[in-house]
Structures are given as C-alpha cells and as structure tokens.
Amino acid sequence: MNIYQEKNNIIIENCEEFDLVHTFECGQCFRWNKLSESEYAGVHNGTVLRIGQADGKITLYDTTKEQFESIWKKYFDLERNYKQIQTALSCDSVLARAIPEGRGIRILAQNPFETIISFIISANNNIPRIKLIIERLCESFGEKIELDGKAYYSFPNADTLASLSREDLAGIKAGFRDKYIIDAAKKIASGEVLIDKIFELDYETAKNELKKIKGVGEKVANCILLFGFGKLSAFPVDVWIRRILEHYYFGGEEIKCDIEQFAKERFGELGGFAQQYLFYYARENKIAK
DNA sequence: CACCAGGCAAGCC
DNA sequence: GGCTTGCATGGT
Numbered sequence A: 001m002n003i004y005q006e007k008n009n010i011i012i013e014n015c016e017e018f019d020l021v022h023t024f025e026c027g028q029c030f031r032w033n034k035l036s037e038s039e040y041a042g043v044h045n046g047t048v049l050r051i052g053q054a055d056g057k058i059t060l061y062d063t064t065k066e067q068f069e070s071i072w073k074k075y076f077d078l079e080r081n082y083k084q085i086q087t088a089l090s091c092d093s094v095l096a097r098a099i100p101e102g103r104g105i106r107i108l109a110q111n112p113f114e115t116i117i118s119f120i121i122s123a124n125n126n127i128p129r130i131k132l133i134i135e136r137l138c139e140s141f142g143e144k145i146e147l148d149g150k151a152y153y154s155f156p157n158a159d160t161l162a163s164l165s166r167e168d169l170a171g172i173k174a175g176f177r178d179k180y181i182i183d184a185a186k187k188i189a190s191g192e193v194l195i196d197k198i199f200e201l202d203y204e205t206a207k208n209e210l211k212k213i214k215g216v217g218e219k220v221a222n223c224i225l226l227f228g229f230g231k232l233s234a235f236p237v238d239v240w241i242r243r244i245l246e247h248y249y250f251g252g253e254e255i256k257c258d259i260e261q262f263a264k265e266r267f268g269e270l271g272g273f274a275q276q277y278l279f280y281y282a283r284e285n286k287i288a289k
Numbered sequence B: 001c002a003c004c005a006g007g008c009a010a011g012c013c
Numbered sequence C: 001g002g003c004t005t006g007c008a009t010g011g012t
Helices: A020-024 A065-075 A082-089 A095-100 A112-121 A129-143 A159-164 A168-171 A176-190 A205-212 A218-228 A238-249 A259-284
Strands: A002-006 A009-012 A032-034 A039-044 A046-055 A057-059 A144-147 A152-153
Touching: A009 A065, A009 A112, A020 A039, A020 A046, A039 A152, A046 A065, A046 A144, A082 A095, A082 A259, A112 A129, A112 A176, A112 A218, A112 A259, A129 A168, A159 A176, A168 A176, A205 A218, A218 A259, A238 A259
Parallel strands: none
Antiparallel strands: A002 A009, A009 A057, A032 A039, A039 A046, A046 A057, A144 A152
C-alpha cells in the first residue's frame, strides 16, 4: 500500500486489500452513503470525508497528511496485514469461497458511543431503516457540518442524548428502542458505564459491562465490541450468520450447539474477520432460509 | 392479511 | 437456568 499527498487529497495506491464498497456495505457501519458510482461520504468523530475508489486508487478528498495520520489511518485499520488474515482463514473451505467475494473488507475502528447506540437501534430491524433512524437522530441532535455545499451532521454525544425524553425521540421513529437509547446515554454520561475502561478489559468482562445497558444483549454486545472497541475475536451471531452456518457447516440442519463456541474453536482470534466475510457472502448470495 | 427485519427484556416455569 | 411472548415501525 503506497500512500501520498497530491494537492489537497490523500491517495492510496496498491490497495488490493481495501475495497470501499465491500467495507461500507458489509453491515458494520450505517453512516457512509454513496455519492456516485465510485464515491462515498461519511462522518466520523465530527469530521466529514468524501472518499472515492477508481482505477486502482483510493482518494481521500480535502484531507491533509496530518488528518490522515491522526484520524483515518486508524479508522480504516490501514496498519493491519489483511492478506495474512485471509491466508490464515482460507484453510477453512467455506471461507476460502467467501473471502474472494468480500476481498478488501476492513473492520472500521468506529466511535464507541456511536457504535453502542447504532447497534441498539439495529435490534429486530432492517438495515435501510436502521440507517434512516440513525440519520434522523444525527439531524435532530448532532451538530451541522457543511462540506461541498451539503449539510452533514455529527453523531450526538452521550450528554445530549441523556437529557432527552422518549417524547423528544419520537420523531426519529425508533419504536421501542427509544428507551434503550436514553438508558445507554444516561449510563454513559453518568459514568455508570465507563467507555474508556472497556478498551482495557478482556473480552468477557467488557461484554458484561456493555450488557448493563438495556437493549444490549449477546449479539448487540458482540457487534459493539468488534466495531467499536477493537475486540477482533468477537463473533456476532445474527439471522444471516446462523443461516449461512446452517447451510454450509451443518448440512442445512438446525444448529443446536453453542455457535459462539463453534466459531471460537474454528476461527479463534480471527473470529470477527471471519464473521464479516461470512456476513457479506451470505447477504450477497441471498442464502435462502 | 400475515410475516419479517443484524434481538432483547420481561415473565413464566 | 431455559423457553415464550410482546415489542414500534415499515416493507413485502
């Protein structure tokens, strides 16, 4: 991967292991939107970025070397060797088929609070509507940021959301999840759940800490740990993952064993990466139930 | 009209 | 502990 500055932009060359579509469409994030065939725009920690991929090059527009180093390098997980991970996981025959289709997926290091709220909203919901609800949440309670004459919004912070009532949130149409959003914001704003400390905790302890929040169960906690706290062994099990495991590993039979344990034995520390390749593969191939 | 969507909490036993 | 049910909203 060759990275350099050209005018106001940062260019990444030789980026076979970084594919924008696969990274933004594999279900880990909800705030990157297509601007055109080859471009996306998104907001991370209050900064808007327009990014494009064409002719084997990725361009981060209007980005300084300093911004790239301090924000985006970590966010896009650019210091990790994904080729090595793919090679290791390809020993598994199912992943050997799934990885080529999702090649270039990178696990984003997303903002922890945003990840917590986003995956609370994801419960018993579908991806287009999850994105809509989150967008309305940001428009209503985030800060406006302008770029290229367009309005973007930062993700609201815990203090802001902690001060809201269910009535205040009615407009975003989160349904029964509104009370969980407020509970999460209150526990985080008050320090009952310490976000910064979760980074230092081991996987199991961190998961239990997150489960103190209403609306955070096994699956949501695993997503938060994987996408918001860099716990890369986490293996979130949702309907899609269950479906693809049943189809490819259990001969179409209903799974009765502990799936997390199954994943741990099979994928170990690389569980999160395996989960992302499988999720993308399952959705792209629309595995029937 | 049912049934489903990146599940979860609460209420049972 | 495990199992069942209701849940807001919008799409098919």
